[in-house]
Amino acid sequence: MSDAAIHDEHHDHHPYGGMTRWLTTTNHKDIGTMYLVFALIMFFIGGAMAMVIRLELFQPGLQFVDPVFFNSMTTMHALVMIFGAVMPAWTGFANWLIPMMIGAPDMALPRLNNWSFWILPFAFTLLLSTLFMPGGGPAGGWTMYPPLVLQTGAAFPFLIFSIHFMGASSIAGAINIIATVFNLRAPGMTLMKLPLFVWTWIITAFLLIASMPVLAGAVTMLLTDKFFGTAFFSAAGGGDPVMFQHIFWFFGHPEVYILILPAFGIASAIIPTFARKPLFGYASMVYAAASIAFLSFIVWAHHMFTVGMPLAGELFFMYATVLIAVPTGVKVFNWVATMWQSSMTFETPMLFAIAFVVLFTIGGFSGLMLGVTPIDFQYQDTYFVVAHFHYVLVTGAIFSIMAGTYFWLPKWTGHMYDEGLGKLHFWLSTISVNVLFFPQHFLGLAGMPRRIPDYAVQFADWNMVSSIGGFVFGGSQILFLVVIVKCVRGGQKATDRVWEGAHGLEWTLPSPPPYHSFSTPPAPATIEGGMR
């Protein structure tokens, strides 16, 4: 974007320079960049919290932090990573890519787009400021279960309002994406020709619109319980603490797929590119994503099997939960079939995409095990669960964010990234992330509960291994930052198509693309040519 020639050619009008440009911009690429930078900052803040957690758990006994601060670290780590790192990263990808992929000049609602981003820094300033308040940050877990969360000190209203802000930002972003995809597709770009990243994002956007208001309602009830004398969740006042869990997870399970569906889209873009072979089963990929989204609304209680539900309820949620393995399996099999009889090369995006398929599948296996209610009574709230959701979120969502970053960074910046450093980042991350999270399966099965600052000595060995993996994984991410900064500042000039096997409208634009993506719609032949 700093390329003067491109500015002149495409009537790039920034009415303001400096910071004001970024504050007032309505351009999808500027906003996409801000989302991605914000997500990266939050990734490092959330990561620093994880380092505190792994440091304290390095050995049994309390060496560094007190239990209250430890609990606020686990709570804030989750909130920052989910709402601050992964979700904004996906919205950043959507902003950058969806207009280019569907042949549109920009997003449909540019001012709403600006607003939905600029809510976030305020939301996270509110949330992170609680760490410096009397009583410290929220320490009741990111799930905010009452009555415990109502014991939070000065941080409580800040927690609630920051969640409201994050929700408003997500809903606005989702509306914008739906409006863009349904209204601004180039002529000839029919729904069943959309790249899978666009498909998975539309489905994600509908999940956001359906689930975020539910979370807003739940936390508002917490707020009135705390300050206005209501008793929604207080048994003593005729309320029900378990009702909160039902409402929360009615949001929370679709949220899981909000975090992972765009990752499916990215894997479906990268694997065919480097396999030089069309994606296997495009239509079944779309239907599988839609089925997963539908099922995500009827499985919420598997997060709370131990609250004591009637047998019929437990059976229903068990059957519905394990059923998700079917469409998820279809997606994994399709990726494998895409690789079969292909012609692969292994640049960094492909390495991360293959690691994503393998390691996400491991997270899927433990998810299937957790879905079986009678054994979940044993697994629930142990490190087995911690291992499971980090396999699906770190080696799932975050690995595909990294894959996508390496994949499109040359398109965004016009420069190739440093392939050697990229590969080093991949190998260090992939090895260390398994040293970090795989032993946590053992810890959980052997009986270590989650969210504890200190543990019995029989858990000492694997905790030490896990912490060492954690430190290496955390350190490796500095390489990621170095690669990105180097690539933004300069490097070998990227071609328009960047990758030999790349297909899709975004690759028909120059690298970096003009400020307004497609001022005139691409010719239908270009769309057909981009299809695989």
Added chain:
Amino acid sequence: MTISRSRPRLRTTLAAVLSMPSMAALADWSKLNLPFGVTPYSHTIYHLHNIIMWICVAIGVIVFGAIFYSIFKFRKSQGAVAAQWHESTLVEILWTIVPLLILIAMSVPATKALIMMEDVSKSDLTIKVTGYQWKWRYDYVNDGVGFFSTLGQSSNVARQLKSGIDPHSVDNYLLEVDHELVVPINKKIRFLTTASDVIHSWWVPDLGWKRDAIPGYINESWALIEKEGTYRGQCAELCGKDHGFMPIVVRAVSEADYKAWLEKMKAEQAPAPHASNELSNNTLLAQRR
């Protein structure tokens, strides 16, 4: 005569020699997998867990095998040429139906295990478990005996921030309490779990389940312990500052020992001023049976 006499000795020696490595192996395995446990339910889910885990491993070998085969076989540098096929309805139907059938097969034993867990009828005695920040209270509903159970003193000293005490030097660090829950073996014990402040969760891995202790709720579960011994667990639901420091210790004893212990406790607790009040509460609870 001599042979028969030497046999037990031989057996003991052999057992001692053999048990050295096998015990080490067992100890290691117990660090990696679910405990086999000491109740019929814990055995059931141990087997169920192993079956499902091995099914996952088998599927993993096939899927990851195909991926790694592709990585080595279909690389451009080896001169692989990409085929252009990208659809096969038959294959798609096949890999939808086959996983579905595997899931249905898995659901049958899972359903049976769940029905087993939820059947709390015909219990021999009832113990009410109440979670507090940060300790447990146990009430023997039928006998009017009750007491609190908190973290053992030596652990409590060692677990303070920068205590300088090596946790390895403390017996059963963080898994020791002042008053153990004493129960008879081979009796169906019904546990009623509830809480007085926030949500806790009562979990002893060797029993095979955990159950949330929720204010305003009384949850039912059961255990039949087959073996005498001491079984340790912890609170499993985040309940605030000292969530990591409210362990559970269950001592399972023979019925005679249990009776003796109960009589002793009754005698100790008889003059307590709140006894009559406790008793009426507990009698009400007992009537639910």
